[in-house]
Amino acid sequence: xxxxxxxxxxxxxxxGTSVKIECRSLDFQATTMFWYRQFPKQSLMxxxxxxxxxKATYEQGVEKDKFLINHASLTLSTLTVTSAHPEDSSFYxxxxxxxxxAGGADTQxxxxxxxxxxx
Amino acid sequence: GENVGLxxxxxxxxxxxxxxxxxxxxxxxxxxxxxxxQESGKGPQFIIDIRSNMDKRQGQRVTVLLNKTVKHxxxxxxxxxPGDSAVYFCAENPSGxxxxxxxxxxxxxxxxx
Numbered sequence: 001x002x003x004x005x006x007x008x009x010x011x012x013x014x015x016g017t018s019v020k021i022e023c024r025s026l027d028f029q030a031t032t033m034f035w036y037r038q039f040p041k042q043s044l045m046x047x048x049x050x051x052x053x054x055k056a057t058y059e060q061g062v063e064k065d066k067f068l069i070n071h072a073s074l075t076l077s078t079l080t081v082t083s084a085h086p087e088d089s090s091f092y093x094x095x096x097x098x099x100x101x102a103g104g105a106d107t108q109x110x111x112x113x114x115x116x117x118x119x
Numbered sequence: 120g121e122n123v124g125l126x127x128x129x130x131x132x133x134x135x136x137x138x139x140x141x142x143x144x145x146x147x148x149x150x151x152x153x154x155x156x157q158e159s160g161k162g163p164q165f166i167i168d169i170r171s172n173m174d175k176r177q178g179q180r181v182t183v184l185l186n187k188t189v190k191h192x193x194x195x196x197x198x199x200x201p202g203d204s205a206v207y208f209c210a211e212n213p214s215g216x217x218x219x220x221x222x223x224x225x226x227x228x229x230x231x232x
Contacts, residue, residue, distance in 0.1 A: 006162075034219070043208060043222045044163070093162050107153060108220060110162035 002028050004096045006111035013084055014119055020080045021114045023094030029074035030096035034108065035067070038091045050077040084118045091115055131229045138196040140226045142209035145190060149211040153220065154183060154194045158205045166194070166207075196228075204230045 003026040013019050023033055031052045036044040048069055049057040056069035066088075068080040077096075081088055095108040132138045144152070150171040155163035169176045169183045169192075176183050182195040192209050206227050210220040 004162075043224050046219065046221075049219060095162075107165060107168055109165060110155070113160070113162045115160070 002096075002098050002109040004094065004109050004111040006094055006114050008114060009112060010115045010117075012117045012119065015085050016083055018080055018082045019084055019116060020078055021092055021094075021116075023077045023079070023096065023111050025075045025096040025098075025109075028096070028098045030077075030098065031074060032097040033071060033077040034095045034097070035069060035077075035079050036093045036095070038093060038113075040091075044093060047079075081116065084116070086118045089116055089118045128224070129227045129229070131231055132199050133231050134201060135198055138194075138199045138203070138228060138230075140194045140196075140207050140209075140228065142192040142194075142223050143190060144192060144209070144211050144223075146211060146213050146221070147187075147190065148213045151212040152183070152185060152192050153210045153212075154181075154192075155208045155210060155222075156203075156205045157208060157225075163208060199228075199230050201230050201232065204228055 005024045005026055007022045011019055033050040035047045037047055038044050046059050047062045047067060048059060050069045050071040052071045052074050058064045066082055068082060071077040091113050093110055093113040095110045097108050130140060153168040154166040156166050157163045167176060167178045167181050167183050169185050171187060174185050180197045184193045194207060196203055206225045208225045209223045212220055
């Protein structure tokens, strides 16, 4: 099946620093990737849609200058949390869309998530 | 905006029994639905999907039922096992939205020994 990886799985940083999270589709090409955040015992909230070779589309209320997204290739998207603060502590999850052209199902496959803790 | 919601936040079943997890959606334009399983500290795992031109789809030990008349989706798990304990989310994709997904609030399934 389709595999999506994320790195790092956990990160602890000091307030004011920036953190980069990588999302990779390992066995398929993804022109579209999505970034979500999830607070404890809550559902996934879509932050932005990342399109290869173009600017990301952010959901209402998500600061694009704070959450920088780069989708430089068909298998890699990165999310950088700039000047992180304690309220940014959350579980960040990416997904990659397999459009089904290579025989798979046209659906989203999720990474294992990154637990960010800002001190 | 429109949301996908779940009827029950928690569900406990005995090992070996069948589980039914329900989901209500409100966007009548949605044409694609997915059930995901999320274990603690992990990302969602695809279980099964269904398109709006179907009302039932079966997988291995799982069945998804779609009732478009009442905008209701359910996930049935046969012979529930301890490894099925997790949070289950339904997600919908409104037609024409480039495959963005809207997630429901989730149901915590606990399998009792």
